Amino acid sequence: MVRSISFFLTLALFWLLLSGMFTPFLLAAGAGSAFAVALIARRMDLLDHEGHPVQLAWGAVLSYWPWLLKEIVKSAWDVSRRILDPRLPIAPTLAEFAPSQKTDLGLVIHANSITLTPGTVAVEVAAGRFLVHALTREGAAGLAGSEMDRRCAALERP
Amino acid sequence: MLAAATLALLATIALALLRAALGPTVFDRLQAANSIGTVAMLLLAVFGFLRGRPDFLDLALVYGLLNVIGVIAILKFFRQGDLGADEESR
Amino acid sequence: MNEILPFLGGLGLLAGAGFCLVGAVGLLRMPDFYTRMHAASVIETLGAGLILCGLLLQAGFTLVGAKLLMIGLLIFFASPTASHALARAALLRGLKPKLASPEDK
Helix, strand or coil: CHHHHHHHHHHHHHHHHHHCCCCHHHHHHHHHHHHHHHHHHHHCCCCCCCCCCCCCCHHHHHHHHHHHHHHHHHHHHHHHHHHHCCCCCCCCEEEEECCCCCCHHHHHHHHHHHHHCCCEEEEEEECCEEEEEECCHHHHHCCCCCHHHHHHHHHCCC | CHHHHHHHHHHHHHHHHHHHHHCCCHHHHHHHHHHHHHHHHHHHHHHHHHCCCCCHHHHHHHHHHHHHHHHHHHHHHHHHCCCCCCCCCC | CCCHHHHHHHHHHHHHHHHHHHHHHHHHHCCCHHHHHHHHHHHHHHHHHHHHHHHHHHHCCCHHHHHHHHHHHHHHHHHHHHHHHHHHHHHHCCCCCCCCCCCCC
């Protein structure tokens, strides 16, 4: 029930954002549409722990995003320098390692974070086995047991 | 500054188009198409600001949604030759 | 004060556009598909992020700013999914990545 209400509020907010008009008719139409979609999604059993993850440790999420942003800027700067270097100093590597997350959602967040960081792309994703293509050897070496791994594991709640 | 950014984004699209034309594999072309989609989205946003019409942002939003779905649909089509195929029964 | 924020926004815009260009150059320079993917992710993260931040500073806290944030979230959630799908499809198709030999430094 908490999930459905939170989903309804998210949809209503999205409507307000896109319409930007606050006449009574449009507000009512938005609330009606959001309610209908929430109802249908509930009937289709789409609102589970993956479709609308309200159970995540949101305090950890809020501290994770700025940290991830910092990592992205750092590695994007590094990759840009390598691209512009006339010698093109890259050493593409495939690395395999075991992530420590237990739930599917935690694994997906970890894999998405790896892919979002320039210089590493998660190629195969399964429980207990990530295959990652890295642009440099250092990037591949720093994957197993990294701080990202630890932080993503801290986000999960069953 | 907005005009300069617009020009730089157009140049980015031109370079990505060159990569799409060079190939050599279908995945290179798809990668280039994906990048062009992202940059086109940014271009729409910047151009909207340049002309003082921020309603272009709605177009950018829709373009972004379609871009992702498009890339994944084309990938699926190339892998299975069928958009409705089941992922597991490959 | 009212002058400095749009100016910073303009700088962010230029820097973001510059990073997009760098990413496109990488798209052309990199030797194989998997390495090109890293160049493309520079466009999708730092390029897009800086441009959207620049526009956000020029727009301020309005509905337009909220839409810009929405676009940013969309890029940051969806683009890694597309990249991962591409890389996985390429690997399943048997496209071998060019790897560096383990010894040479």
